Amino acid sequence: MNDTIISISDLTKIYTMGEIQVAALAGVSLEIEEGEFTAIMGPSGSGKSTLMNILGCLDQPTSGSYLLDGIETSELSDEQLAWVRGRKIGFVFQGFNLLARTSALEQVELPLIYSRASNRRQRALEALDAVGLGERVHHTPTELSGGQQQRVAIARALVNDPVLILADEPTGALDTKTTDEIIELFKRLNQERGITVLVVTHEPEVAVHTRRTIYLRDGLISKDERRTGRVAATPGGGDTGNGKLICPKGLLCPYAAPLSAQPDGYAVAHARAEEVGEPQ
Numbered sequence: 001m002n003d004t005i006i007s008i009s010d011l012t013k014i015y016t017m018g019e020i021q022v023a024a025l026a027g028v029s030l031e032i033e034e035g036e037f038t039a040i041m042g043p044s045g046s047g048k049s050t051l052m053n054i055l056g057c058l059d060q061p062t063s064g065s066y067l068l069d070g071i072e073t074s075e076l077s078d079e080q081l082a083w084v085r086g087r088k089i090g091f092v093f094q095g096f097n098l099l100a101r102t103s104a105l106e107q108v109e110l111p112l113i114y115s116r117a118s119n120r121r122q123r124a125l126e127a128l129d130a131v132g133l134g135e136r137v138h139h140t141p142t143e144l145s146g147g148q149q150q151r152v153a154i155a156r157a158l159v160n161d162p163v164l165i166l167a168d169e170p171t172g173a174l175d176t177k178t179t180d181e182i183i184e185l186f187k188r189l190n191q192e193r194g195i196t197v198l199v200v201t202h203e204p205e206v207a208v209h210t211r212r213t214i215y216l217r218d219g220l221i222s223k224d225e226r227r228t229g230r231v232a233a234t235p236g237g238g239d240t241g242n243g244k245l246i247c248p249k250g251l252l253c254p255y256a257a258p259l260s261a262q263p264d265g266y267a268v269a270h271a272r273a274e275e276v277g278e279p280q
């Protein structure tokens with residue numbers, strides 16, 4: 001049995017704007033086990049970012065409890081929260097949040113400087129290598145594509161060996177192909193390193209890659225769905241849970257066959273479709 005990484009109970013976040021109070025989170029309880037790969041979905045304004053910011057120790061709840069890897073965070077000082085953040089959590093944002101005129105290598109070294117870690121250069125190089133940017137370590141953000149910039153941000157999130165990676169719409173600014181590559185990277189980090197990953201997304205094509213999807217509505221969990229069987233095995237493809245496959249454009253793929261009946265059929269069909277230029 002895995003350890004529980006996230007345990008929140010009756011969490012609320014109330015924003016007061018003049019006379020009006022907005023319950024961005026209205027009493028959320030949730031447990032996430034070590035090694036899970038989870039998507040968070042929900043309409044705009046439903047509280048996804050508010051929840052992620054609290055889970056990432058970037059913000060404190062108004063009430064309720066949050067145990068992160070066994071530590072009760074609601075009782076920690078700002079300084080202690082920063083310590084927890086630096087050692088346990090990697091955060092990835094939609095807009096990459098990289099520093100201008102700073103090389104990929106220096107961006108990734110930064111968290112190690114904050115946590116006064118040793119071997120900084122070596123560890124930053126390893127993290128960049130792990131996200132496939134070993135050849136681009138001296139490039140600055142303007143010298144990198146959107147997908148490459150997000151890889152730098154993921155390397156930065158990874159470099160402190162976090163137990164948890166939180167990504168708030170990490171593919172929101174990327175095209176479909178790059179989205180697939182980034183999601184594939186999260187999936188690999190989850191499977192190979194056992195890092196627990198939570199991804200906020202508006203895109204169903206992203207959520208099909210996870211085993212669990214939590215839906216928020218009006219600051220509450222409206223649905224907590226676990227997928228059984230295989231999840232998408234090929235970048236861009238996904239098992240919708242009913243045996244049908246969806247293609248990278250989110251359409252039902254005309255070549256789809258149930259994965260159980262034709263394990264490699266999806267990849268083969270897509271390769272063929274690309275070869276002959278048929279619509280996918």
Ligand SMILES: Nc1ncnc2c1ncn2[C@@H]1O[C@H](COP(=O)(O)OP(=O)(O)OP(=O)(O)O)[C@@H](O)[C@H]1O
Nearest residue numbers: 015017022023024043044045046047048049050051
């Ligand atoms: N700093 C703030 N002050 C006041 N209200 C806020 C603040 N941050 C968020 N809210 C409100 O809290 C609610 C939840 O916002 P949140 O940003 O968590 O939504 P979201 O699900 O991430 O939406 P989106 O999909 O658009 O990113 C919204 O009604 C929003 O207006």
Ligand SMILES: [Mg+2]
Nearest residue numbers: 048049050168
């Ligand atoms: Mg948001």
